[in-house]
Amino acid sequence: xxxxxxxxxxxxxxxxxxxxxxxxxxxxxxxxxxxxxxxxxxxxxxxxxxxxxxxxxxxxxxxxxxxxxxxxxxxxxxxxxxxxxxxxxxxxxxxxxxxxxxxxxxxxxxxxxxxxxxxxxxxxxxxxxxxxxxxxxxxxxxxxxxxxxxxxxxxxxxxxxxxxxxxxxxxxxxxxxxxxxxxxxx
Amino acid sequence: xxxxxxxxxxxxxxxxxxxxxxxxxxxxxxxxxxxxxxxxxxxxxxxxxxxxxxxxxxxxxxxxxxxxxxxxxxxxxxxxxxxxxxxxxxxxxxxxxxxxxxxxxxxxxxxxxxxxxxxxxxxxxxxxxxxxxxxxxxxxxxxxxxxxxxxxxxxxxxxxxxxxxxxxxxxxxxxxxxxxxxxxxxxxxxxxxxxxxxxxxxxxxxxxxxxxxxxxxxxxxxxxxxxxxxxxxx
Numbered sequence: 001x002x003x004x005x006x007x008x009x010x011x012x013x014x015x016x017x018x019x020x021x022x023x024x025x026x027x028x029x030x031x032x033x034x035x036x037x038x039x040x041x042x043x044x045x046x047x048x049x050x051x052x053x054x055x056x057x058x059x060x061x062x063x064x065x066x067x068x069x070x071x072x073x074x075x076x077x078x079x080x081x082x083x084x085x086x087x088x089x090x091x092x093x094x095x096x097x098x099x100x101x102x103x104x105x106x107x108x109x110x111x112x113x114x115x116x117x118x119x120x121x122x123x124x125x126x127x128x129x130x131x132x133x134x135x136x137x138x139x140x141x142x143x144x145x146x147x148x149x150x151x152x153x154x155x156x157x158x159x160x161x162x163x164x165x166x167x168x169x170x171x172x173x174x175x176x177x178x179x180x181x182x183x184x185x186x
Numbered sequence: 187x188x189x190x191x192x193x194x195x196x197x198x199x200x201x202x203x204x205x206x207x208x209x210x211x212x213x214x215x216x217x218x219x220x221x222x223x224x225x226x227x228x229x230x231x232x233x234x235x236x237x238x239x240x241x242x243x244x245x246x247x248x249x250x251x252x253x254x255x256x257x258x259x260x261x262x263x264x265x266x267x268x269x270x271x272x273x274x275x276x277x278x279x280x281x282x283x284x285x286x287x288x289x290x291x292x293x294x295x296x297x298x299x300x301x302x303x304x305x306x307x308x309x310x311x312x313x314x315x316x317x318x319x320x321x322x323x324x325x326x327x328x329x330x331x332x333x334x335x336x337x338x339x340x341x342x343x344x345x346x347x348x349x350x351x352x353x354x355x356x357x358x359x360x361x362x363x364x365x366x367x368x369x370x371x372x373x374x375x376x377x378x379x380x381x382x383x384x385x386x387x388x389x390x391x392x393x394x395x396x397x398x399x400x401x402x403x404x405x406x407x408x409x410x411x412x413x414x415x416x417x418x419x420x
Contacts, residue, residue, distance in 0.1 A: 025293060034286040038279060045275050048418035055259065055419070062414035069410045077289045077403045084227065087234045094238035098245040105249050114257075 024082040233397045265353035274417035284313030285406040292399040295392035
């Protein structure tokens, strides 16, 4: 270790103070955290096979377990539990702004007419394909999602990707589909 | 700076006429820092700021995923059945293990256990490689099936739930960006192993080990959310 000999006495005194400031945790704590993380992984996989009333409940349970795991990783593996507050503040600030981002996008999304990718496919009469879904005022009977253009599979035969121009157009070239037909919904 | 000079002078270090201490200067302590601890704290703040930008970058994809999932719940549920839960769970366990070995490598570096640090880093690297191999098999399976993002989606079953390509767009963008991060992490861990074998790190200076550890844990953290959202939704 070439640099070992270069360490000055001063550096060693700093090292002593550094030890108090930064060394914590240890194999026992980290091992326990790993065991907890693996247990939560088994739990979340197991929970995915159970139906908790609605799909939303399953998503929330999965996200709660994921957040527990993320907290364990952040607190122990990323040392936030022992670190200076500035690290946790930075971390939480990014989560806060991510929350603002999500809330802003979501409120915007649910409070305006549906907008869809241009190459979205709609359910049509057999053998036909239509272009972009026009804004629909009538609510869909199949589901209450705000997008309103995804019929369930049972609502009619759907050919996806069967039309060459339907696929080669790509997501951003919706103007190739003037869509004179009006999509029929059942 | 004066303070640190007097401090080091007390410690018997030679200070020349320009106030520079040439003799026995540790080149790992940059000149604009008074102490190793100050240097470590400054680097750590910078790393956390970088991690915040990473969270926000992935956050854009997560927000898009949430909005599109609420718009096309049937398509997302139908599409996620193409993913193999077992492979996703395997990769989750592999990444959690690698996070554990990474934090043990940091701990070994802090306690100046050079051999242990190298061993833990090698195990972490092996876990990362395992993750990428599993990912490779998952990807090649999807390339074979044609469940590809956007306009590359080639599944043509009559009666399929439409718009599944949206799910696969998010699947490939999110796991792809995450996979790139794993590859970058593998490069960084390799660099740490080489530097560590050269005796660069000890109890005084282990900043790069700590920071790469933080990066690696963030990669794990993002996968912790990707796994249930992509593989387990119902």
